[in-house]
Amino acid sequence: MNTVLASPALQRPRTKIAIVGAGPGGLAAAMLLAASGARVTVFEKDGVVGGRTRTLTTEQGYSFDLGPTFFLYPRILKEIFVRCGADLEAEVDLRRLEPQYRLIFEAASGATHIDCSSDMERMEAELARFSPGDAKGLRPFMAENRAKLDVFRPVLERPFVGPLDMVKWDMIRALPLLRPWSTVDRDLARHFRDPRVRLAFSFQTKYLGMSPFRCPSLFTILSHLEYEHGVFHPIGGCGAISAAMARVAERLGAEIRLNEPVERIAFEGRRARGIETGGRRHDTDAVVVNADFAHAIPRLVPAELRRDWTDEKIGKARYSCSTFMLYLGLDRPLPELAHHTVLLSEGYRENIAEIEGGTIPEVPSMYVQNAGITDPTLAPAGHSALYVLVPVPNLIKQPDWPAQAARYREIALNRLQALGLPDLRPHIRYEKIVAPQDWESDYAVGFGATFNLSHELPQMLYFRPGNRFRDVEGLYLVGGGTHPGSGLPVIYEGARITTGLIAQDLGLSGAPSRPTAAGDLTAATPAAAYGPER
CATH class of the missing domain: 3.90.660 (Polyamine Oxidase; Chain A, domain 2)
Known part of the structure; x- marks a missing residue:
């Protein structure tokens, strides 16, 4: 009895988080959040992971990257893999x-x-x-x-x-x-x-x-x-990186549901409480949107809850x-x-x-x-x-x-x-x-803007959609349309920022997602870089 009373955290249910979209930002967030002890479910509308960072395969035996083809600055993703107990180069064959x-x-x-x-x-x-x-x-x-x-x-x-x-x-x-x-x-x-x-x-x-x-x-x-x-070129194309991220996330306990589009985010007042898909509601403690910002936010978040990013502002951006x-x-x-x-x-x-x-x-x-x-x-x-x-x-x-x-x-x-x-x-x-x-x-x-919101100074940093969506509570963003911006390395860095905020807000045990100076990889190495996200 005394042991149980001394360990109340053992009785607390795991934090539940829904991620909308299995693009690179959603997959990186799923890895980090699952490694932090959260119960993560990724809802992906298509039959494959990766978003635009996927592989197109044909019956004739051809394979193509759909979007990104340059893989730059792998250090950020290596650090994320290490944080999740994995090795990027053991999962993906990278050729310089x-x-x-x-x-x-x-x-x-x-x-x-x-x-x-x-x-x-x-x-x-x-x-x-x-x-x-x-x-x-x-x-x-x-x-x-x-x-x-x-x-x-x-x-x-x-x-x-x-x-x-x-x-x-x-x-x-x-x-x-x-x-x-x-x-x-x-x-x-x-x-x-x-x-x-x-x-x-x-x-x-x-x-x-x-x-x-x-x-x-x-x-x-x-x-x-x-x-x-x-x-770098990943053998199999950049989609091989997305597949590796999904494998690691699933090994950590994340669930990835393909062919399951999210119809809306469920709100109670101004707080996100879950998502609805297939006519069913899935209650969660937080929602992460990895879908394209300009396309998804007007569809998922009611207009009356968006004081900053209104339909008019999104249309005029x-x-x-x-x-x-x-x-x-x-x-x-x-x-x-x-x-x-x-x-x-x-x-x-x-x-x-x-x-x-x-x-x-x-x-x-x-x-x-x-x-x-x-x-x-x-x-x-x-x-x-x-x-x-x-x-x-x-x-x-x-x-x-x-x-x-x-x-x-x-x-x-x-x-x-x-x-x-x-x-x-x-x-x-x-x-x-x-x-x-x-x-x-x-x-x-x-x-059809394949590189998201443009990166002019009035649409960067605080003026870009925030990693913690400012108009409501319990809703977070990852992807090229949010801070720090487009490009695979930056999207991975954005996932670290977003998951750090979630860990802070919800008290997840594995809050740090970036290596410290005493960790496996040096913190002094630049950990943000811009690259192609087509």
């Missing part, structure tokens, strides 16, 4: 790419290219081939951004609960290095004079669906992270561009094509202006993944699985996409010839198109 990718610059005088490398001597030599003076700017650029990331890291690792969080010491300390009045391109001009070189270190703003000529100068850290920490996607199964190998290739049109800046204005570019820039040269699991022997992405206007800027998709397929296929490829039409054995309207209808992406 060298060179990282090929950039092709179109010009009337002929195309030039850079094979981008994280080996600084090799990269300096690549730059010196056509811009000798700019090669000298590489190491100062890297050093400056190493310092910038180190200073800004604490800001990206904490929540922004109230306006006063914007004037804490870490923010004040970061401002001189952030240069909030500048843009990525303008900041790069201090190191590189050649516009092509600046593009080599700024096209990464497309990971956020933004223009380097408007994107805040903070995001020069994007290319720095690639060159400092490398670009600024969103990223969209993407036109081709997934092609080809009956021939493509050894002449790099694993990652970025084609930058001569009119790159004009392309961006067209996209921002709602015009569909006729001679677009594009990104192509030919992962088969690294990963033979993605296609039958002698075949290729080709992934083609073209940045285009979202549905707010260009609502007429359903009438444009077939025509734009031809434009995209013709543009592949600029990569030195022949007409591939006779070799297509499988084809799938995902246009902006398909992102919205098939994958529940608000306005």
Whole structure:
């Protein structure tokens, strides 16, 4: 009797948490919360985990990443796996790419290219081939951004609960290095004079669906992270990472329910008390929404409970561009094509202006993944699985996409010839198109904006939807539409922030989700980074 009275925690029922969506943020949250002792149930509307970070497989034997193809800065996810008693590299075969990718610059005088490398001597030599003076700017650029990331890291690792969080010491300390009045391109001009070189270190703003000529100068850290920490390919595609996260979460006791869409969040007053799916209510102590913010929040949270993020505000917010996607199964190998290739049109800046204005570019820039040269699991022997992405206007800027998709397929296929490829039409054995309207209808992406809310300063930090949703109680957010922002490493960091708040609010025993200085991994290593979340 005395033993029972001395241990009341043993009698307390486990905290119940529902997670809406099994994307990367939802899976990371499920892992951390289950490791903290909570009873976690993930409700996923589709038949697979991963959200946009999933693998598309076909009857013909081809496999494609649906969205993200670059896997950057694995340290954050490694730390989450360690915290959950697992080893990322034992679960997923990660291959570091060298060179990282090929950039092709179109010009009337002929195309030039850079094979981008994280080996600084090799990269300096690549730059010196056509811009000798700019090669000298590489190491100062890297050093400056190493310092910038180190200073800004604490800001990206904490929540922004109230306006006063914007004037804490870490923010004040970061401002001189952030240069909030500048843009990525303008900041790069201090190191590189050649516009092509600046593009080599700024096209990464497309990971956020933004223009380097408007994107805040903070995001020069994007290319720095690639060159400092490398670009990786998970064997099987980035969907293999989602599958590994689901396995670990389930080993920790989390339940993942596929093909079970959440219809609404159940509220009592202004507090979330559970979710409803299939006409049944599931009572919980907290709800975590990992679904796309712009698409899900107006559907799941009644308008009368949203004082800050009203329907009007969500509709008037600024969103990223969209993407036109081709997934092609080809009956021939493509050894002449790099694993990652970025084609930058001569009119790159004009392309961006067209996209921002709602015009569909006729001679677009594009990104192509030919992962088969690294990963033979993605296609039958002698075949290729080709992934083609073209940045285009979202549905707010260009609502007429359903009438444009077939025509734009031809434009995209013709543009592949600029990569030195022949007409591939006779070799297509499988084809799938995902246009902006398909992102919205098939994958529940608000306005077809594949990179979520844009990352302009008025939509960052406290001004972005909070990890603890401020309009109600018991409701939390993870994913690219919330703080700290888009990109897989940042979404994983956002899951740590969100689960830390939940642990604090609900008194979970395993509250710390980030390694301490005495832990398995050093806390001094930067633990936030931006990467592609398409």
